[in-house]
Amino acid sequence: MTRHLDPGFTEADEAFRSELRAFIEAELDPAVRDAVGRGASVTKAQHQAWQRKLAAKGWLAPNWPKEYGGAGWNSVRRFIFDEETALMDTPRGNVPAIDLVGPLICTFGTEEQKARLLPGILSSEDWWCQGFSEPGAGSDLASLRTRGLRDGDDWIVTGTKLWTSHAQNANWMFALVRTSEHPKKQGGISYLVFPMDSPGVSVTPIITLGGVHAVNQVFLDEVRVPGANLIGAEGDAWRMTGYVLGLERLVGAGIGHSQRLLKHLRDVLKTGPLAEDRAFRDRVAALHTDVLALKYTAHRVLAAEMAGEPAGTVVSVLKLKGAAVQQDLAEAIMEAAGPVAAVSPRAEPLDLPADEDALLWTATTYLDRRKLSIYGGSSEIQRNIIARRILKI
C-alpha cells in the first residue's frame, strides 16, 4: 500500500524515512528492540552499542551542525528521526549529552572546548548527566542554590542536584551553578562542566515507582572546576538554556512515542477480552483522534518553522498535550492488559504464556509516564506559560 504524503512532506523526506527504518531494522539488536518495546530496562552498554551504530552513520546528533559531527538536518528530518526511532523502539541513548550539552557546546563553547568535549560524546565514551533540579528548585528552577566561588582560575562548586538521570553511569556532569549575585534570580547562573570522578562528587540512587533506578541525588562538596570548563559567558546560563530547549520543542511532544503506545494498545487489545467491548473501543478511537490532534499540531509548527514564520503560542500546546496523551495511552494499555499488569516484573517469575509475559511491564510504563507531566516544565508551568501569553499578563 502506498503511503499518502502528509501536507508539507516531500518524497525525499519519505525516502529518508524509509532509509531510516531499513537502517534500524538491520542494525538494532532485536533483543534490545524488544526490551524497549515492552518498557523493560536497557543497560548502558546496550545504549552505547546503538549510539555507535548511529554515530557511524552520522546520525547520532540530530541537533548539531554538520561541522561538529552532527547530522545537520532541517526540522522535518529531525522530526522524522524522532518519530521513527520512537516507533521502532530504539534506545534513547545519552539524551543530556546529545540533545542538551552537545548543542550548548556547539553554540556557546570555545574552539578548545569543542575539540576537547564533543568527540567523547560522538564516540559514546563520555556519558553525561544534567545537573539542573535541586531539593529547593524544581519547577522554580531559577531558585537553584548550588554555588560556584572563584578560586584563582578555578571554581569551587558546592550544592545538591536532584532527579539527576544517568548520574550512576555518567563520567561528566554539566550543571547550572550560581556564580554571582544578581538582582534577578535568573541572572548570575552559569554552566560549569566537570568529571564525575572529581573529588567531592558523590551519587546516591533514588528508586522510583516500580523499583526503577533511573534518577539520583548528586552531592557536590567543594568540587574544583577549572575555569576552562565554564561554557558560554559567566551568568548567561538562563538564556543559553532557553535557546537549547527551543531546539527541542518538537521532541517534547513525543509524537512518535504516542504513536508507538497507540500501536501497543491495539496489539494488547487484539489478544485480550476487551477487543469487542464497545466502550473500550470508543476509548481507543478517541485516543487515536487525540494522537492525530497532537501530530497535526506538530505538523503545523513544523510548517511554520520551514516557512520561516514564528509558530507562536501553539508550540506550548505540544508538551502539555503530548504528556497527557502518552499518559492516557499508557493507562489504557495497562487496563487492557488486566491482572497481569499488577504482577511485578522484578519478582519471582510466574510461568506465563508468552503473550501474557509480554504485558508484565505495562504498569511500569504507566507509572514511569507520570513523570512526563512533572519534568521539563510541569503541566502547571506549561499552563502558566500559555496563560501569560494569551492573557498578556
Added chain:
Amino acid sequence: MTVAYVFSEDQGMLADSVARFLERDYPPARRRAALTAGFDEMLWQGLANLGLFGALFDEDQGGFGGPVETMALFGPLGRHMALAPVLECMVTAGSILAASTLGPDHTEALTTGTMRPALATLEGQARDPWDVTAVALPMSGGMLSGAKRWVQGGDAATHFLVTARDGGALSLWLVAADAPGVSVTSSLRIDGHGIAEVTFDSSPGTLVASGDEAARLLSLGLDRGAMAACAQAVGEMDALMEATPEYLRGREQYGVPLASFQALQHRMADMFVALECARSLCWHGTLAFERPEADRRAAVAAALVQVGRSARFIGQQAVQLHGGMGMSEEMPVAHHFLSLTTFGLVRGAEPLHLRRFEAATDPERT
C-alpha cells in the same frame, strides 16, 4: 517541506472581504433583530453580491475555490455568526449538486445565490443520514413520497436534495420547494438558524444520481458540510478566545483583575489547547479531500470528534469565566455558546463519529 497549514494570499483576501462585509453591514443589533425572524434575505443577498459563493466550488464545477477556500470563508462566518444558510445550502447540498452530472445546469444559479438547495435525508428517529427509507417511484420524471426531518436550511430552500430508495439502491433527487405535494414546516434552531420538516407526496423530482454514484455524492456533501461546520466552529472559538481574556483583564473582583487568578489562567490555557487541537484537525480534515475516500472519511470523523469536544468545553468555559454576564443575551459569548451547542446536535453525537472513525481507520497506521 512545502508550505502547508496556512492560507494563501488569495484565500486570506477572501476571508478578509467577508469579515469586512460582516463588520460593516452586520452589526450585533441587526443580527439580534434577525434572530427570531428566520431567513435574512438581505444578508443572503449581501453575501451573494460579494461574489464569494464561487469560492466554495471547485474550478471544474464552475467555481474558483474548494475545501481550503471554504475553510477560509467559514472562519469569519462563524466569528460573526452570520445567520445565513451558506453551510447547508451552498456547501452540503451545493457540493453534491455541483459534483453531479446535473452540475453544469445549476452552477450559475448556485454561485450567484439564486438557488438554495437543502439536503433532506434524516427520517423518523434516525440519527444517521444514511438510514434512508423514503420512496422514489421511477415514473416519468420520478415521483417522491415520504417525510424528511431536521432539514437544515430547509426554511429558506428553493430546492431539496432528497435521498430515497428505489428498491435497495440509494438515490438522490432534486425537488423544487414549490413543486406539487411538497409541504414545508419551518422553525428555528436555538442559534437562530432555520430548520424545517418536509414531506413529499408524489412530488415530481429530477434524478441526480443513483446507486454508488449517489453514495459517493452524499458522502462528499456530508463531509464538505462537516468540514465547513468545523471551520465555522473554530471561528466561533477564536472569537471566544479573544473575548474571554479581555473580559478577565477588565473585570475586577476582590480588588484585583480576574485574570490574576491562577485557576482561571489555567482554564484559559486548557481552552487554548482545545482550540489549537480543533484547528489542527480542521486543517487535517480540510486537506483530506485530496486523499483517497477512506482517508478522508477518517480525517473528517476525527475532526468532528475533536471539534465537538473543543466546542463543548470552550463554549461552557467561556460562559463560566464570564459569570452571569455569559448567560445574558446581551453578550456575544452567549450566542457563540448557542451556536457551539448546536454543533454537536446537528453534526451528530460523538459515538457516531468515533465508530465512523474506527471503521475508516487502518489499524496498522497512525
